[in-house]
Amino acid sequence: QVQLVQSGGGVVQPGGSLRLSxxxxxxxFSNYGxxxxxQAPGKGLEWLTFIRSxxxxxxxxxxxxxxxxxSRDNSKDTLYLQMNSLRAEDTAVYYCVKxxxxxxxxxxxxxxxVSS
Amino acid sequence: xxxxxxxxxxxxxxxxxxxxxSCRSSQSLVYxxxxxxxxxxxxxPGQSPRRLIxxxxxxxxxxxxxxxxxxxGTDFTLKISRVEAEDVGVYYCMQGTSxxxxxxxxxxxx
Numbered sequence: 001q002v003q004l005v006q007s008g009g010g011v012v013q014p015g016g017s018l019r020l021s022x023x024x025x026x027x028x029f030s031n032y033g034x035x036x037x038x039q040a041p042g043k044g045l046e047w048l049t050f051i052r053s054x055x056x057x058x059x060x061x062x063x064x065x066x067x068x069x070x071s072r073d074n075s076k077d078t079l080y081l082q083m084n085s086l087r088a089e090d091t092a093v094y095y096c097v098k099x100x101x102x103x104x105x106x107x108x109x110x111x112x113x114v115s116s
Numbered sequence: 117x118x119x120x121x122x123x124x125x126x127x128x129x130x131x132x133x134x135x136x137x138s139c140r141s142s143q144s145l146v147y148x149x150x151x152x153x154x155x156x157x158x159x160x161p162g163q164s165p166r167r168l169i170x171x172x173x174x175x176x177x178x179x180x181x182x183x184x185x186x187x188x189g190t191d192f193t194l195k196i197s198r199v200e201a202e203d204v205g206v207y208y209c210m211q212g213t214s215x216x217x218x219x220x221x222x223x224x225x226x
Contacts, residue, residue: 047215101153101212106164
């Protein structure tokens with residue numbers, strides 16, 4: 001079955017960086033676009049970024065454009081989110097999600113806390 | 117940006133009674149390929165969202181048939197025919213072309 005296993009969250013100071021990973025299994029990773037979505041404490045879901053199956057195109061929400069970078073390694077079936085210049089308002093649970101419009105499988109979520 | 121507006125935001129329901137959630141988009145969700153990419157998700161506390169319905173009315177595998185989705189264009193509805201205790205949590209609609217979510221509707225047992 002499809003599994004998306006996330007890693008890399010934690011506590012970071014404002015202005016710092018963090019990289020999240022999402023290891024995929026149970027499907028042909030290289031055939032699917034992938035998203036990152038986040039959820040601030042007690043809030044709703046916010047789409048952040050999308051990468052096409054071959055990594056050729058990437059799209060970002062205005063809230064993270066220029067600070068976050070999505071990437072993938074299809075040889076390792078892994079999705080990444082590099083987060084730089086982190087702010088307090090980036091504190092959230094981050095999810096990787098499978099599929100261009102499908103959103104049929106979600107990672108378990110990883111908590112990122114930006115605090116001094 | 118396409119804005120997704122859900123109502124109500126809070127939904128107290130008696131066990132065994134029906135429930136309905138509305139989701140309206142600021143523009144038509146019919147895509148150029150003829151499909152309407154409107155999904156519904158359920159999120160229990162402390163868990164990842166789970167997709168229930170895709171492309172307006174298609175139930176995901178394992179989703180009880182008491183859940184149904186309907187609608188077209190800009191107006192969509194998620195219905196639960198008889199609410200059970202496991203249905204508590206937050207429900208989100210999402211448009212899948214430019215990706216935006218509704219605010220969420222919190223369902224609780226009265």
